[in-house]
Amino acid sequence: MALLQTRALTRRFPGVLALDGVDFSAEAGEVHAVCGANGAGKSTLMNILSGTIPATSGDVLLDGVPVEFSSPADARSAGISIVYQEFSSIAELTVADNIFLGHEFRKSFGIVDRARASHEAKALLARYDIDLDPDAVVGRLGVADSQLVELARALASDARVLILDEPTAVLSISEQAKLFNVIRTLKARGLLVLYISHRLEEIFEIADTVSVMRDGRHVATRDKADLDQKQLVELMTGHEVLAPLSPPEPKEGGKVVLSMRGLTGDGSDIDLREGEILGLAGLVGAGRTSIARRLAGLLPRTGFTAEMNGAPLPDDAAAVLKAGLVYLTEDRKTDGIFGPLSIPTNATAAALDRYSSAGILSLRRERKDAAAILKRLRLVAGSLDVSIASLSGGNQQKVLFSRALLAKPKVLICDEPTRGVDVAAREDIYQLLRDLAGDGVAIIVISSELGEVLALSHRIAIVRHGEVQAMMDNDGLSEHALVAAATGTEAA
Structure with missing residues (x-):
C-alpha cells in the first residue's frame, strides 16, 4: 500500500x-x-x-x-x-x-x-x-x-x-x-x-x-x-522538444554602450557593445551579483567606474534606470515583486512615466502593453487582475521579465533570468534575449547554469573575488573550460 x-x-x-x-x-x-x-x-x-x-x-x-x-x-x-x-x-x-x-x-x-x-x-x-x-x-x-x-x-x-x-x-x-x-x-x-x-x-x-x-x-x-x-x-x-540553442553569432560593428574601468584584475577596460550578450560566470560567492548591483546603483560603485554612451553612469538606482540600464534581480521575493498588487501593476512598475500624463495613470494602456508581452512569455494566470503573489514562482519571474522589457532598456542585466522557470518558458526567454540583442540591446547575463551562459553569450567574463579575471570568446568553449577558469586551475 x-x-x-x-x-x-x-x-x-x-x-x-x-x-x-x-x-x-x-x-x-x-x-x-x-x-x-x-x-x-x-x-x-x-x-x-x-x-x-x-x-x-x-x-x-x-x-x-x-x-x-x-x-x-x-x-x-x-x-x-x-x-x-x-x-x-x-x-x-x-x-x-x-x-x-x-x-x-x-x-x-x-x-x-x-x-x-x-x-x-x-x-x-x-x-x-x-x-x-x-x-x-x-x-x-x-x-x-x-x-x-x-x-x-x-x-x-x-x-x-x-x-x-x-x-x-x-x-x-x-x-x-x-x-x-x-x-x-x-x-x-x-x-x-x-x-x-x-x-x-x-x-x-x-x-x-x-x-x-x-x-x-x-x-x-x-x-x-x-x-x-x-x-x-x-x-x-505535451509536444516534441526543440534542439538545444547554439551560441549566437558574433556581433560586429555595434557602438560601445557601456564601458567599465577598474573591474579587471589586469586593469584593462571592458566595453559592451550594442547587440552583444556578455555572460558573467563564476562560482557562487564570486561577486557576479555584486558587480551587477553596483552597476544598477543598488550598491556603492566602489572599485570601478562605468560610462553609458560616453557619459558617467549615475550612482543612484532611479537615475541609472532613467539612463537606460535595467537590472532584473535574482531575488524576486525580496527585491522584485510587489506581492499584493496586480500583474499589470508589477509589469509596468519600472516604466510608469510612459503610462501617465499629468500624474494620471492610463490603466488601459498599462494593461494592453503588459498583456501583450506576458502573452509572448506564456504567462499562466486565471486573470491579469490577480495579485502577483498568487502566481507560481516561475510565473512571477515572467512578470518581472516583462517589467524589465517594458522599461525599454539600452543595457539589460539579467541575474539568474530563468530561475524557477519551466523548460518551455526558458526557451522563450532565450529567444527573447536573442531578439533583444538583434534589436541592439546590450545584455549582461549572470547564471549559475553554465550551459545557459554558453547558449546565450558572445563573450564570457570569468569572475573571481569580485573581479573579472579573464575574458573569453565563446568559440568552442565547454562547461569544463568555464569551471577550470572559474576555479583558477591550470586547465583554464
Whole structure:
C-alpha cells in the first residue's frame, strides 16, 4: 500500500481549475520527483498536502486512511512537512532554537530550556547525518547550511513525508551534493521525499520515480530508469522538444554602450557593445551579483567606474534606470515583486512615466502593453487582475521579465533570468534575449547554469573575488573550460 495517495483531488480558484481530479500515489523510502511546467498544478498539490490550502473536492490518504488538514500544523502532526525555497529561519537565533521554534522545551516558570534544545537538536542532526552545530547562529551560516536548518526543522516533527520545493535554487554544485547526501539518508531511513525542481539533471540524479503534471492534471508516473530528459520534457510540455540553442553569432560593428574601468584584475577596460550578450560566470560567492548591483546603483560603485554612451553612469538606482540600464534581480521575493498588487501593476512598475500624463495613470494602456508581452512569455494566470503573489514562482519571474522589457532598456542585466522557470518558458526567454540583442540591446547575463551562459553569450567574463579575471570568446568553449577558469586551475 502506498504511503501517500490522492483520489480525484480537485482545487478551484476564481476563474481557474488549478487541480483537475488528480490521482497520485507515492511509496515510503523513495525520492519521488513531481515535475511540470509553470502553472501545471505542482504547487497547488503540495500546498494541499501540506495543509496550506484545502481541496475543493477529492481525498488525501495516508496509509490508506483519508485525512483532512485545516492548517500546516495539522499536516505536520500527521507526518507531512514542507520545506519552501525561501528561507524562514530567524537569523539571530541558533540552529537548535530554529529547529524547535514554536515547540520550545521549557523549564519551571516557562523558561526556555536551551540546553535541552541543543541536546535534542544534536541527536536529531546525528540521526539524519546532517552536519550542523546546534549552537551556531543561523545568520552566520552559509546558504547550504541555512537550507539544512530548514530541513532539520521539518524533520523535528517526526515527518514521514518531506516535501522539498526547489531546494537547490541558490546552492552551488558542491552544496547540492551535500544536500543530496542528506536526502539519500532520509530515503534510507524510510521517509518519502517529494522533490519539486525545474532542473531536470537534478531529478535524474536524485529521484527514483517521476510524476508529471500538466494543466492541473496528473499525466504520467514513471520509474526514472524508464525516462530520458527528452521524454520527460515532452511529457511536461505535451509536444516534441526543440534542439538545444547554439551560441549566437558574433556581433560586429555595434557602438560601445557601456564601458567599465577598474573591474579587471589586469586593469584593462571592458566595453559592451550594442547587440552583444556578455555572460558573467563564476562560482557562487564570486561577486557576479555584486558587480551587477553596483552597476544598477543598488550598491556603492566602489572599485570601478562605468560610462553609458560616453557619459558617467549615475550612482543612484532611479537615475541609472532613467539612463537606460535595467537590472532584473535574482531575488524576486525580496527585491522584485510587489506581492499584493496586480500583474499589470508589477509589469509596468519600472516604466510608469510612459503610462501617465499629468500624474494620471492610463490603466488601459498599462494593461494592453503588459498583456501583450506576458502573452509572448506564456504567462499562466486565471486573470491579469490577480495579485502577483498568487502566481507560481516561475510565473512571477515572467512578470518581472516583462517589467524589465517594458522599461525599454539600452543595457539589460539579467541575474539568474530563468530561475524557477519551466523548460518551455526558458526557451522563450532565450529567444527573447536573442531578439533583444538583434534589436541592439546590450545584455549582461549572470547564471549559475553554465550551459545557459554558453547558449546565450558572445563573450564570457570569468569572475573571481569580485573581479573579472579573464575574458573569453565563446568559440568552442565547454562547461569544463568555464569551471577550470572559474576555479583558477591550470586547465583554464
